[in-house]
Amino acid sequence: MKALMDQANIAKKAQDEVEEKAGVAKAIAKVFEAEKKEADAKMIEAQKELQDALAIKEAEIKVADEKAYVEGVADVKEDYKKQPYINWKEQGLVNEVRDQGGCECCWAIVGCAAVEALYNIKYQCMELFQLAPQELINCVKKEAKVCFRSSINEGFRYARQYGIRRELDCPFKAQKQHCLSKEIHRPALRIKSFKNIDKEDEAGIIEVLKQQPIGAGIVVTEKLKNYKESLFPLSGIYEALDWRCKSRPSCHISGWMWDG
Template sequence: MVAALATMALAASTQTENRIYVNSEDVASEESLRGLYERWYRLYRPGGDPANKEKRFAIFKAEVRAVYELNQGDTRVKHHLNWFEDMTQGEYAKYFANCSPREIRPFGDIPEMNRHQPSQYYPDKLPRTVDWRTVEGVLTSVKNQGNCSSCWAISAAEAMESVHFLKNKQRTNLSAQELVDCTPNSYGCKGGWASRAFQHVIDRRGIHSSEQYPYVGKAQYCDPPSVSPVMSIKKFHFVQPRNEKMLMDAVAHNPVVVLIVGAETMNFKHYSGGIYRGPCGMDTKHEALLVGYGTTPSDDSNDPGAEYWVVKNSWGDSWGEKGYMRLARGHQDYGGLCGIMLDPMYPSHPKKLNHAYA
């Protein structure tokens, strides 16, 4: 059932101009909630099953009231209705917030050649702001994983897309589906590891484009096309954990795959803007792409500005700030908010390919 809901949402979730916010009139009565549901359903579940629609109305009402209450609290962060509204919290957590069973590898066990080497600007001369969204070609469009727990494959593909462009000036959508179907020792649409996706591309000497091997949002038999892959990498590197400036140094050079711990909370689920300051749960692990950092302007001497990370998610551009989140920086000793500094990594040495797939 969740698969069917997510499939419909996959097609409808790019309509960010039609975001639905909740006001007091919407939650005033059963009738007003029904009207809001009809409006939401037309946007996110076109062509849905009428019988299932009625079954899901009770879930929707509870979600709407929760979103309304969230917006009565910290006004610095916004929450709106998105394509998760008729899924239970358990369904959301299972399929969308828990797509990586990553265990944190001790940094001391990682060979020196696979560790991020700080630049000449580390630690005191780092740029004040980095935002790869502002550099044309580095990032491709925001993806929607659908009901497939493929965040690990999408974030790995996007990291390789970025380093490929930065070195070779070639903008290419890489096949997350190929990583889902073909990465050894991963679980496809039941979760996986970006590090194993990187290693797979190294071992197979390449990855195809999404045009050659399109994303379908479900696990399939591994069947790469006979045409040549479009690029490969030679290595991937781990960034020293619990070191904010080291992570800033890494993302100043290229986007970085990061672990997000505890995305199962109601606040995270409905985030739509502002700097997210928590809460973060403890039970789930998600992977996303870190694409920058910054500090909000200071309003006066009592407000020095808020420091944040910029994260690209894989839940479509109707979630968050057009698919992105600003996550508060700090909490270094604990691995950063939502564990963002616990296990960062990125690919390197990208190269264009013109040989037959082997």
Template structure:
């Protein structure tokens, strides 16, 4: 008796499987007539069915609450008044369908690149169209047009050809490169300055005050080396300014990229820490740009970091007794807007980090502040050099700004510089500002004032 019931149970289970398998094929069936002949029923009525492929399909409302496969193929149109989506079909023999982009036809399966996204020509139902990736692009035409059309953001945008076709993720990975300092570094107390804020002018520009000493704009290329370029540039500027022109030098950012490996990335073109860069200059020093020129990739260290200029085959500056590499005193942190202004006016440009929003890559002029036109969660930190400040009346009213040197080449921004809102910590640019004095200048030129600075970055 038990064997007979077991046999019956297995038979019913197989029957259910076959029926279910058949039901899954309904999408391949012609649309009726099933419910059109049988009629539609309210609620759940198991007898409200029509024969199909040796089983039943349903025309009651309950079938719409369970599985689509249980409904008759014409249930949607006859009972709900909803036309089903067209079933993809293959073009008839001899008919060749194409996708069109910028006046050119592409066959099925062919691809084209639209900005930073790859699009493939695919058939959707009875039509063909491009199906594209959905990456955030570094250059976004909607964002650029909105900034320029509404003209109430305080700045203007443009489409940079060198950024076109790159994703935002690629831009962050290759054009920024400053790693967030560890918590103990961020918690270091800023240096306290003693001065009269009334002496600070409304406008100041290091490039005008010391035109022969300020480093030129550099292009880091696709190496995430803003941390190295801004560090070397600030140190270079201060050698010229604080030595009163006796030590005009352009220091090697490539040496930091290639040789500063203690606590840094394995590949320094993927980013670096500012505090460790300044510690390297303090303990090892840098050679000049001519001795180890910038190439923008992780090339092998070609410098003896313990040797002097002669040991490294570097040029000895004219009318100078220097043989050692260029070393700075410990770096120190600055705490607020007026302290930063006073420091620049007295000692030269300072280094800052800023949190870069996707719209910043399109900046071409004006006083920048981030927008919310297209929000992206992908952001990163960029190291820059604050060289001055100013203020002006705009269509947004009276605005104060910093003048800042970037490292994306002179074809970006305002001849390589940008202006950004001052006094509001816009894009966190006032959160972590640091500077250092050239150690050799203090020793060789004893008449220079000696700053009282803590050893922040050891």
């Protein structure tokens, strides 16, 4: 009988130990859970503080950018006032405007005009140097059968790789013709490089115009169309542009005027 009692006591003691350990494990689990909730709360709070700080910093950067922009515009205006007007055409260093006729080749005409104008300015030519946009029409896309739309940059790339002939060697016909071999008529010049200017960089555009005319593209919008003669009072630009054009007509900018 005593042996049975001893065994029962041992079993009870073991059970108590198991239950005690289970209680400890539950307590530890609760502590871990509480610590996790506290850590999550702190993480959420830290993330909110970070987001608030970033929002404040972004606002500060925006204010600084706006201030810099205003100051930059003011600097540009001051530069304009120092030299409020330049017109390379009036200085006799830009060739006459060409009529592209029914050939969509304004890109070729403008590309040549920009290069030849720089040449005329650099060497102060008494007799204006003139390149052949007809060669670009003929050779930029040899496989083309008719006039085609392209870009000023494509013309510049061709001039950099192959060079361009003079107008006398390849007269303008306003239609696609066969591309002649360079062995027959060697190019008059080859450009080394060209650079694109950010359309938003007004100061940069003006700085380049102080040195030479530039080629540009006009985005034809309804708003621009509605300006009509109020925007181009005596220039003839309004009549010259084909407002039906869905692409970006090229133009040759040969100066600027600051009016206020």
